[in-house]
Amino acid sequence: RKRILITGGAGFVGSHLVDRLMADGHEVTVVDNFFTGRKRNVEHWIGHQNFEMINHDVVNPLMIEVDQIYHLACPASPPHYMYNPIKTIKTSSIGTLNMLGLARRVKARLLLASTSEVYGDPEEHPQNEEYWGHVNPIGPRACYDEGKRVAETMCYAYAKQENVEVRVARIFNTFGPRMHMNDGRVVSNFIIQSLKGEPITVYGSGKQSRSFQYVSDLVAGLIALMNSDISSPVNLGNPEEHTIMEFAQIIKDKIGADNEIINVDAAQDDPQRRKPDITKAKTLLHWEPVVPLSDGLGKTIDYFREEVKLLQ
Amino acid sequence: RKRILITGGAGFVGSHLVDRLMADGHEVTVVDNFFTGRKRNVEHWIGHQNFEMINHDVVNPLMIEVDQIYHLACPASPPHYMYNPIKTIKTSSIGTLNMLGLARRVKARLLLASTSEVYGDPEEHPQNEEYWGHVNPIGPRACYDEGKRVAETMCYAYAKQENVEVRVARIFNTFGPRMHMNDGRVVSNFIIQSLKGEPITVYGSGKQSRSFQYVSDLVAGLIALMNSDISSPVNLGNPEEHTIMEFAQIIKDKIGADNEIINVDAAQDDPQRRKPDITKAKTLLHWEPVVPLSDGLGKTIDYFREEVKLLQ
Ligand SMILES: NC(=O)c1ccc[n+]([C@@H]2O[C@H](COP(=O)([O-])OP(=O)(O)OC[C@H]3O[C@@H](n4cnc5c(N)ncnc54)[C@H](O)[C@@H]3O)[C@@H](O)[C@H]2O)c1
Ligand SMILES: NC(=O)c1ccc[n+]([C@@H]2O[C@H](COP(=O)([O-])OP(=O)(O)OC[C@H]3O[C@@H](n4cnc5c(N)ncnc54)[C@H](O)[C@@H]3O)[C@@H](O)[C@H]2O)c1
Ligand SMILES: O=c1ccn([C@@H]2O[C@H](COP(=O)(O)OP(=O)(O)O)[C@@H](O)[C@H]2O)c(=O)[nH]1
Ligand SMILES: O=c1ccn([C@@H]2O[C@H](COP(=O)(O)OP(=O)(O)O)[C@@H](O)[C@H]2O)c(=O)[nH]1
Ligand SMILES: O=c1ccn([C@@H]2O[C@H](COP(=O)(O)OP(=O)(O)O)[C@@H](O)[C@H]2O)c(=O)[nH]1
Ligand SMILES: O=c1ccn([C@@H]2O[C@H](COP(=O)(O)OP(=O)(O)O)[C@@H](O)[C@H]2O)c(=O)[nH]1
Numbered sequence: 075r076k077r078i079l080i081t082g083g084a085g086f087v088g089s090h091l092v093d094r095l096m097a098d099g100h101e102v103t104v105v106d107n108f109f110t111g112r113k114r115n116v117e118h119w120i121g122h123q124n125f126e127m128i129n130h131d132v133v134n135p136l137m138i139e140v141d142q143i144y145h146l147a148c149p150a151s152p153p154h155y156m157y158n159p160i161k162t163i164k165t166s167s168i169g170t171l172n173m174l175g176l177a178r179r180v181k182a183r184l185l186l187a188s189t190s191e192v193y194g195d196p197e198e199h200p201q202n203e204e205y206w207g208h209v210n211p212i213g214p215r216a217c218y219d220e221g222k223r224v225a226e227t228m229c230y231a232y233a234k235q236e237n238v239e240v241r242v243a244r245i246f247n248t249f250g251p252r253m254h255m256n257d258g259r260v261v262s263n264f265i266i267q268s269l270k271g272e273p274i275t276v277y278g279s280g281k282q283s284r285s286f287q288y289v290s291d292l293v294a295g296l297i298a299l300m301n302s303d304i305s306s307p308v309n310l311g312n313p314e315e316h317t318i319m320e321f322a323q324i325i326k327d328k329i330g331a332d333n334e335i336i337n338v339d340a341a342q343d344d345p346q347r348r349k350p351d352i353t354k355a356k357t358l359l360h361w362e363p364v365v366p367l368s369d370g371l372g373k374t375i376d377y378f379r380e381e382v383k384l385l386q
Numbered sequence: 387r388k389r390i391l392i393t394g395g396a397g398f399v400g401s402h403l404v405d406r407l408m409a410d411g412h413e414v415t416v417v418d419n420f421f422t423g424r425k426r427n428v429e430h431w432i433g434h435q436n437f438e439m440i441n442h443d444v445v446n447p448l449m450i451e452v453d454q455i456y457h458l459a460c461p462a463s464p465p466h467y468m469y470n471p472i473k474t475i476k477t478s479s480i481g482t483l484n485m486l487g488l489a490r491r492v493k494a495r496l497l498l499a500s501t502s503e504v505y506g507d508p509e510e511h512p513q514n515e516e517y518w519g520h521v522n523p524i525g526p527r528a529c530y531d532e533g534k535r536v537a538e539t540m541c542y543a544y545a546k547q548e549n550v551e552v553r554v555a556r557i558f559n560t561f562g563p564r565m566h567m568n569d570g571r572v573v574s575n576f577i578i579q580s581l582k583g584e585p586i587t588v589y590g591s592g593k594q595s596r597s598f599q600y601v602s603d604l605v606a607g608l609i610a611l612m613n614s615d616i617s618s619p620v621n622l623g624n625p626e627e628h629t630i631m632e633f634a635q636i637i638k639d640k641i642g643a644d645n646e647i648i649n650v651d652a653a654q655d656d657p658q659r660r661k662p663d664i665t666k667a668k669t670l671l672h673w674e675p676v677v678p679l680s681d682g683l684g685k686t687i688d689y690f691r692e693e694v695k696l697l698q
Binding site: 158159160162163164167168171192194206207208209210211212216217220221223224226227228230231232234235236242306307 | 475483504506518523532542554619
């Protein structure tokens with residue numbers, strides 16, 4: 075039984091991680107500023123003796139006593155992180171420094187929720203952990219991509235110089251219930267559009283690809299990584315790759331909708347291909363995704379069906 | 387006549403910039419924590435009515451009133467920036483945020499001293515400003531490279547969101563008098579070794595290349611860029627490229643030394659080639675380097691000859 079801090083714990087991924095760690099009997103503290111997270115995502119734990127929720131911005135120092143830190147606080151969807159680029163970059167840089175300072179002081183282990191975006195618009199395919207990436211340092215996505223890259227750099231600086239135990243998860247596209255209605259990422263957009271009978275908006279040609287993992291697989295991977303002795307970065311993602319156009323069709327079919335698929339303007343610097351090489355996670359963590367895309371989509375569609383109803 | 391702040395103004399490049407701006411009649415304030423800089427470099431201005439020296443670390447907020455900020459504060463030589471990676475990354479990230487906050491408040495224009503290291507170990511040659519770079523986010527140089535990349539990202543976030551006027555100089559290898567004796571960079575090392583009759587230490591094969599500019603050329607470029615209307619990044623460097631082995635020979639010959647050249651261990655992640663494409667600076671700033679390598683080396687050797695004598 076451990077004292078575990080989850081920054082960003084009221085968000086999509088964080089709240090599922092809370093559920094798993096609470097179910098495992100740990101003491102869980104969530105720190106969140108509710109920028110994209112919602113109390114609703116963790117409200118079922120409020121009042122539980124092992125659970126605490128702190129309304130706090132990680133850009134400010136935090137003094138608590140914990141054994142492990144899952145550092146997830148950061149807006150994750152392009153419209154959210156581009157909404158206030160200065161805030162995004164402060165969250166990743168100062169926020170991560172603060173959490174590393176905390177980890178150092180209390181000798182906690184810190185896991186950084188990094189991202190496949192550190193590989194940028196990759197020139198190697200699939201991406202393994204040795205790849206240095208192809209990122210535009212001054213493009214519209216830079217506040218997020220470079221923020222996460224420098225957060226990784228900071229982790230290894232504290233690891234080397236201050237013996238902080240760090241874990242770095244490079245998370246690939248993840249979906250599931252509790253994604254924000256206005257999240258703006260592809261899965262939620264396409265599902266909501268299909269449920270509402272609105273046109274599915276494919277940005278650009280739709281030939282760009284992504285690989286989508288269901289959130290419960292990610293949560294299992296994060297916990298396995300945290301409790302492993304692998305301090306170097308590890309990809310966590312589902313290697314099943316689809317083009318965005320295929321994905322639009324899959325979602326439409328699954329919902330049985332008859333809305334049209336339209337092509338709108340391409341997003342600037344949109345990565346053209348993305349697929350994790352998960353050899354490292356398989357070999358060293360004995361982890362791999364187990365939820366089939368169709369099952370994950372089913373659960374996510376059920377969730378959004380309720381959300382859309384609530385709105386109406 | 388302007389009120390000009392130079393962070394890192396007691397360092398190698400900064401002190402030459404001070405000289406030029408003081409000679410032009412500006413009010414110059416230097417902010418430096420003397421990590422690698424020295425009072426000696428600017429002592430000839432101390433007491434002058436237009437000059438002020440503040441002993442301050444840019445990692446802490448700074449409240450002053452100025453029109454222009456040349457933001458140079460950051461250790462620049464590999465041994466110096468690797469000495470305390472956490473401090474290096476804090477200086478580039480928090481330090482740059484503070485100077486951007488200052489620029490925003492007082493509506494000053496900020497020029498960031500960025501670096502060719504944002505291109506990393508480049509896969510394009512020569513490097514122009516469109517190239518996204520090839521940088522290891524978790525390697526030994528990352529505290530510097532990723533620090534500068536994120537500093538650029540921050541500049542453009544403040545430019546876009548807060549209308550801060552930014553200028554970004556991507557500076558290529560520069561040399562000249564006032565380089566620190568223990569700087570550890572190649573020019574000072576080879577000159578000092580030749581003057582002392584010690585072996586010249588070539589790291590690795592010596593086939594890796596660099597392009598060296600003399601400091602007065604750089605200073606002219608920085609001032610031209612600051613006062614231009616080019617807000618996108620601009621390379622400042624001398625496109626004359628030499629291998630490190632050639633360079634060892636050139637310096638040895640220039641000094642007329644008969645010390646030997648030895649190959650020692652290669653540095654990790656050492657960029658293999660580096661040469662600026664300066665089309666942009668030529669076209670838009672009408673700037674290009676004018677000091678021949680041999681003249682620049684002559685002045686630098688004279689300087690180190692005195693320094694070595696002082697030590698003896
Ligand atoms: N979901 C994915 O596909 C994906 C992919 C790669 C990486 N990630 C990473 O996983 C983490 C969680 O992503 P998510 O999809 O759950 O996103 P999310 O937006 O749902 O969750 C982020 C949470 O962090 C909180 N937050 C943001 N800034 C904060 C600050 N300054 N202080 C305190 N809290 C703050 C938000 O309120 C929110 O609760 C992020 O770090 C993200 O970069 C996610
Ligand atoms: N000289 C080059 O070849 C070269 C190449 C590319 C970029 N640059 C950039 O130009 C700038 C100047 O480089 P330089 O060669 O003069 O190096 P330098 O080490 O001589 O000068 C850096 C100065 O910054 C000061 N400083 C460092 N950390 C500070 C902090 N936290 N607060 C306040 N002051 C601090 C140092 O004391 C020093 O005076 C640096 O930003 C460097 O990254 C230099
Ligand atoms: O329990 C702690 C300890 C440190 N910090 C912050 O973490 C950052 C980095 O800490 P570090 O130990 O590197 O030290 P400092 O910068 O304070 O010297 C600083 O901004 C601290 O305020 C924190 O938020 N909680
Ligand atoms: O309504 C949408 C939202 C996204 N996308 C595309 O879907 C892919 C994944 O985008 P998302 O924002 O989900 O995540 P990313 O992987 O780009 O961070 C990208 O190629 C987007 O251009 C799309 O075609 N339509
Ligand atoms: O004159 C100033 C104004 C701001 N800052 C610092 O610059 C950073 C970024 O400032 P910003 O305006 O973005 O605001 P803040 O983070 O204070 O909201 C902050 O840490 C401020 O303390 C500074 O050093 N000098
Ligand atoms: O004593 C030395 C110092 C540097 N170098 C090499 O010279 C080049 C330039 O190194 P420096 O540290 O001056 O600057 P960098 O461009 O790598 O930041 C690199 O390939 C170094 O490995 C060398 O061979 N001997």
